[in-house]
Amino acid sequence: MTARTVTSSELLSVVASRELAGRRAVFAGIGLPTLAASLAHLTVAPDLEIVYESGVCGAHPSHLPETIADAVLITGAEAVIPMPTLFGSVLQGGHIDVGFLGAAQIDKWGNLNSSVIGDDWHHPKARLPGSGGANEVMANAAEVFVVMRRHDLRSFTQQLDFCTSPGPDRAIEDGIRPLGAGVTRVITELGILAREGVGEELKLAALHPGVTAEDVKANTGWDLRTTGDLSVIEPPTEAELALLREDVDPERVYLR
């Protein structure tokens, strides 16, 4: 089990799980966020409550869920609440520490596009799924982690084709007071971009071993700056990989 054999899903899950240390409640989608949250549960955040968009709080699934609404998340869960309660009271009420989001595009302020590719919403080149609850997660979670499988110029863009889920900077400009700090971590195969919150742009904070800052800059569509203390990410440990492979996703549903 050497670092060479670690897949991209494993790498992203492990790195994201470490970022959940000390967090209390995380709003997670299915896939990498579930893996990260489940691993964090077994390692750095044993008391972590995972809240799903479908209304499940405190799931204890007998099998790995295939969707955020998988029946195995319901049976044995601590609570299953209606959507108005989940979005209105839990999320908008400020009970979520970290929300996980993905997107087709992200810009330097952590604004996200998941609606359309192409600059005309009415005649898009590609119609993507849209917001779902992402707009609300961004507006209301105390902070947001973004896990991006692709770190390239198309995804990390100077100018979004469309802003589905704006960070607090754009919200404030629009006269709205957001609850949260917006995106604070972007985890990719190349490294971690980070910002503390309002008024800050995403900066390169950490690199995976063997990746250079120039590699990341070449794949980022804006003039990416680096934090003063650029660090190298510790590769997944054998213990983390064993938990992920044997306990969290033994059938490798998401660990592709």
Place this chain on the structure above:
Amino acid sequence: MTMRDAVAAYVHDGDTVSLEGFTHLIPTAAGHEIIRQGRKDLTVIRMTADIVVDQMLAAGCVSRLVSSFVGNSSAGSLGELRRRVEHDDPEPLAFEEYSHYGMICRYIAGAQRLPFYPLRSYGGSDLPGVNPALRKVTSPYPGPDGGREEIYVVPPVNPDVTIVHAQRADRSGNTQIWGLTGVQAEAVYAARKAVVVVEEVVEDEVVRSDPNRTLIPAHAVDAVVVCPRGAHPSFAQGYYDRDNAFYRSWSAVSKDKERLTDWLAEWVYGTRDHAEYVEKLGEEFWRGLAVGDAMSLPVNYGRRL
């Protein structure tokens, strides 16, 4: 009431039809019957526009879609929806885009007959630019710092009919749902007419032994349709599991217009009703989606001695 009679009575050409069910209890059989009866020019409201909406689009039933997520769950794209939106093929689709909570708030406002509902979404988003229904108001009350607070609002939605699927109801329409309860109750209350499709109708005593499980009281329900397995390929907690293979296969089917047309011909137009669709899938298929028991422990409601 049969599904055929319910759709004939409550869904008319040009109507606004809400079909809710968040991944769980999706009213697929109702969608198929709408297709069989050839309804046209519908406005379909569905938070997560997924396979059944793709099918209704392909059948030419829908001219306007109101939604906050258009995709085949986590299993890929909706081919027909993308052809309509990206290429106006075979004709343009009017599409109103919201976020999930925006849709939820529209139902709440509709259910409560309010003129709008405020939410902390959309600030700085491009969505209001393409959806003029998303508007901003200034709060009439001072904010925490004494200043004037601005907030986005959404308009109410009052569908002509809301159709939801549920586990069980009694004969008068008291409807019980467990597991993911989504936004079904609000969507029913927002509607002018409501049709509840259930896995089974049970004796009054069954419902009355656990009244907290009744999410939709009979006063909000106009018709009850018994349609076992009517949520396939989605699931009914405690009755049958989700058909994940169907979801995975749909992206390829819907990407190819000819395959999609053939699918509709065989499985929707080619079946008289949902019972025939269920039978066509076969008992062995249904055994594959069977679930075991995980009974809740009874609660004591008490009685006066």
